[in-house]
Amino acid sequence: MSKSHVNGDDLELVARAREGDQAAFGELVRRHQNAVLRAALSASASAADADDVAQEAFLLAYQRLKTFRGESAFKTWLLTITWNQAMNHRRRSSRWLKRFVSLEVKNAAENAAGDRVAFESLHFASTAGSPEDLAVHGQLHEEIRQAIRALPEKLRDALLLAQSGEYSYDEIGAMVKAKTGTIKWRVSEARRRVKERLRK
């Protein structure tokens, strides 16, 4: 890989990759792999699935490089491809996913009493550092994780994408084909539902 690849902007790298420069495309992969992997991880049930989706997204982007007209940023274009791939993957494994989510919901319901205790003792857990407090904190952590998993897909996707720290609300909107205001509402609603679930 030459230094010009490292220093060049995305459009320059795209132009080089179109001409068959594999190193230029490799640099694009390195630049955006975190964003792509996080988006894939937001929509996938496992890290292995996310890795597969991310690889497929880059492969598809490479094959469709000639259709990129530069109307949006390369990152946005790439993330849209990634999200579409992730949604296709999700649809393919929807049966498995439904089973997975329902299992999580069942587990969460079984531990509802524990949730309340954990939520009420949150303040103490955040300020104290005893082993007991840490255990309660860890339990709460896990309950929040389960509550997020049990969210409706659109709310969960918005929350995970927003909190990944890789994308702006505009980028998320472009990715999931929704308005920026809608994404903000979904994130807020997701937080509200998680808190509500923890109170029950």
Added chain:
Amino acid sequence: MTDDQDHIDTLIDDVAREMTTMTSAQSDADFARRVSRRIADTGERRGTWLTGLRPWVLAPIAAAIVLVVAVMVVRRTPETVRPKPDATESATVGLTFDSAQGTPSDSRGVKADTTYVQPVAALPRIVSIVDAPAPAVEPIEIHALDVQPLVEMDEIAIGAIAIDRIEIAAMP
């Protein structure tokens, strides 16, 4: 209470961030290498497939397909249609009985196969009715028709009816 709310919000955000955090194995430089390898593999597969689609490979295949279709079309034209041999006839045509062996055989002494079918070429050629010449038929001449009576009956004797007079009443 507001502090608690803020803290739980922060905690939710932290957990959400963790859920999209990659392990070092996922985000390492090896990922780019794996993508590169996958692109190369796909390119090779596509190349192999494209080789099979090149014109000099496709042309003979296309020619063979055209030839097969042409043969099928020619065979289906009415003039070349041959009738199927009659199964009842084919079992006896060309067979003689070999008394020494007790089995039917043909003139070459080969043991007859009861499933033997006379060659199609030996059958008379069937010409389409439309194409056949009109048959020459001599006119039939008839002098008279002699028709016998269908029923013969004896005479019927009817006696006279005796009536003295007929009285008709006066009209009103």
